[in-house]
Amino acid sequence: MKKLIPILGVALLFSCNNAAQNITEKQQAVINAEPIEVPLKDGKARAYFASGCFWCVEAIYESVEGVEESISGYSGGWTDNPTYEASNTGRTGHAEAVEIIYDPNVVSFATLVDVYFASQDPTQVNGQGPDRGSQYRSIIFYQNDEQKKIIEEKKAALAKKLDAKIAAEIYPFQKFWVAEDYHQDYEKLHPNQRYIQAVSIPRLKRFQAKMPEVLKKNAKH
Template sequence: MATAYFGAGCFWGVEAFFERLTGVTATRVGYSGGTVENPSYELVKSGVTGHAETTKVEFDPSVISYASLVDQFFEVHDPTQINRQGEDVGTQYRSVIFFLDDEQRQVAEEKIQEWSDKGIYKLPIATQIKKAAPFYDAEEYHQKYLQKHGSVSCGI
């Protein structure tokens, strides 16, 4: 198994999107990229921690490649928005790929170029590529939230 980390706005919908993919074996939502250890949702939501709402994706690379996951990442959100997705505003909703090694970093960089070259976005891709930082699981009530509660606004 392998692991990937993506920030693409509200993690409820991102998790639901990735967990439906063949080859994805597990997902968790949490916080990464900030300066506060073991932050709470309320603290992350305030925007003072530097953390992004992040989805941890465990996958079988013999079934789905990291490159395919990055393509899916670009399908699930608008990577041209800076520090927001839709009505969710703040650095915690930024578009970011947290890479674990040089291979993941290279794939992420190549995919940003590939998606930029497609010419489908009116604005430049703003996705950050950052070395993976510690990932802190979100509170249990956030895990599989949309499975538990149906489709609701992420702003709740």
């Protein structure tokens, strides 16, 4: 029996290593994919960002002039039809993300990237604030070479300014999966919830203090 234990241990080790390798390969395939460009609809464009808890990020972008709507969901992974429970395991490859529907005549993609960096700790890896794990990692999604260049230049400038490594990953956009209904407009619908009071609203206020020039007139908390 004692001889079987080391053999079993080696088998489990190889099994775990193979699983990790498969996940790495799947993630790399996502990163290497050709970006998918989302066409304008009724004059509105769409942009995609992951920056920690989507409750926080949704509220931040909805306070920006030119943003019509911000939708919570999942992106950046390889699993179809991800759920909140599945994404929290970190095994889907997805991060909590937002879809930003905006008027490009009012607010540019470049400004949305500025909002992104101004509304987070840009050096925190795999999370924002108290939310930790790959499902909370920072990702900016690009749909074409022009957007990729904007992201790369702003990321490099921020790294130079802070003299620090910027955690945000840069992914080609593939697909956005809309989150469950109860996640949508969560901060707005549950202003007294403990997490919203302790994390979301303070994060929103910090952003608004940094970029008051981009806010809607009625957006200030």
